Amino acid sequence: MRKQFVKSSIKIASENEKLVILAGDIGVYGFRQFKEMFPKRYYNIGICEQTIIGIASGLSMFGFYPVMHSITPFIVERCFEQIKDDFYYQKLGATIVSVGGTFDYSSLGCTHHSYSDIGLFRTLPNAEIFTPCDIDEFARIYKTVYNNNKLTYIRLTENNIKFPNKLESNIYKGIRISSGNDISLFVAGPQLKNALSVLELSKKRDISIDLCYFSCLNPVDIQLVVESARKTKKVITLEENLITTSFGSIISSILDKFDNIAIHRIGIKDFVRDYGTYSELLQLEGLTDKKIMQEIEVLLDEQNH
Numbered sequence: 001m002r003k004q005f006v007k008s009s010i011k012i013a014s015e016n017e018k019l020v021i022l023a024g025d026i027g028v029y030g031f032r033q034f035k036e037m038f039p040k041r042y043y044n045i046g047i048c049e050q051t052i053i054g055i056a057s058g059l060s061m062f063g064f065y066p067v068m069h070s071i072t073p074f075i076v077e078r079c080f081e082q083i084k085d086d087f088y089y090q091k092l093g094a095t096i097v098s099v100g101g102t103f104d105y106s107s108l109g110c111t112h113h114s115y116s117d118i119g120l121f122r123t124l125p126n127a128e129i130f131t132p133c134d135i136d137e138f139a140r141i142y143k144t145v146y147n148n149n150k151l152t153y154i155r156l157t158e159n160n161i162k163f164p165n166k167l168e169s170n171i172y173k174g175i176r177i178s179s180g181n182d183i184s185l186f187v188a189g190p191q192l193k194n195a196l197s198v199l200e201l202s203k204k205r206d207i208s209i210d211l212c213y214f215s216c217l218n219p220v221d222i223q224l225v226v227e228s229a230r231k232t233k234k235v236i237t238l239e240e241n242l243i244t245t246s247f248g249s250i251i252s253s254i255l256d257k258f259d260n261i262a263i264h265r266i267g268i269k270d271f272v273r274d275y276g277t278y279s280e281l282l283q284l285e286g287l288t289d290k291k292i293m294q295e296i297e298v299l300l301d302e303q304n305h
Contacts, residue, residue, distance in 0.1 A: 024070030057086035072098040072114035093149035102240040104158040119245025128152040129218040131189035134163035174221035180208035188247040197289035243267040
């Protein structure tokens, strides 16, 4: 996905001379061609993420389209005050593209985990939030938002997958992957891989899942959420973020006003202090297809008795 980020940046910069990349000592090798082609529009600011935000806000004031790029816990969590003050209070537009969310950089330890970034951005109501899991999907989002004069956050994943259905042309719309009547499974980001496995498991158990995928979390596709939830009356949310502040919380806030809809959130419940690979830490948190299938069966059993 980072390779696509470079390719898309080169294409956009070739068409619009106002695109500027500001990096936090990451992707230097990957962006070498971009730097050669546009030497005055690529800057490696170093491990000074707050400075990146400040410089970018100045560029935005003068009509440029800054794109800030670094590791998720550092460009979002470390810099959130600067993001809030320098961009949101000033009503400036820019794009933040992060890598290393959740456990993508698990080998570097807990300081490189990040699963509260979505929750932080949710405190900025008009900021847009995207968590694409497909390369083509990301390219379409990036091309659409880089110059829309809004504060936009795009969270890249190291565990991207090829989207199984036709991509929705409207980047703000969710996508129904499979229509079902027993339970709604709402998934965000790379957990789509587990959701697709769960879909196959459900067929063997004669469970009909209404599987809906969302890459845009703000503004989320409320129409699809409500339509699916009112049909099945039972909802599971699936994500790689804190369930108390991120996707699960977003869905719950939408459905709270409806009666008789049961909601169960699956995701990160607390800060993880263990070491391990991406897969090992997901398993530790119960983010496996078999565990998710068990949670679905439990919710169905509870609601049917």
